[in-house]
Amino acid sequence: MYRLRRAEAKDAKAIRRLIYAERLNPFGLDWRRFWLAIDEDEHIIGCGQVKPHFDGSRELASIAVQRKWRRRGVASAIIRQLLAENPPPLYLTCRTELTDFYNRFGFDEIEFAELPPYFRWMGQWVRILHWFTLGQVKISILGLK
Incomplete structure (x- = not known):
């Protein structure tokens, strides 16, 4: 079981660890833009953000899910949440x-x-x-x- 929540300042280090572990682009990791998937023990199991660029374009980015939580709809739930807030x-x-x-x-x-x-x-x-x-x-x- 997991739930989604907005990231908080205390989550910044764990977000970076997950992004590095999945070998994703480590630039532009601002915790204030992230939504997180959290397990029953309050551990971060997945994350994602929409980040702005210099030209005004926006990127769905940093979608990462811990390997043992994959194929359970975690990434899809994060993406749906981000799309709901970012037309x-x-x-x-x-x-x-x-x-x-x-x-x-x-x-x-x-x-x-x-x-x-x-x-x-x-x-x-x-x-x-x-x-x-x-x-x-x-x-x-x-x-x-």
């Missing part, structure tokens, strides 16, 4: 194999020319990463309009 447009970057998961929430691939400036910039880095890893790392940029 479109929203964007996200994810490993390409996760696109089907995010499609369920209405996110879809966006043409490069339609991306806001931050995500066009990010798209350039994605291309470099893809080339540099010889296609081993595949990242997609999705949007919800």
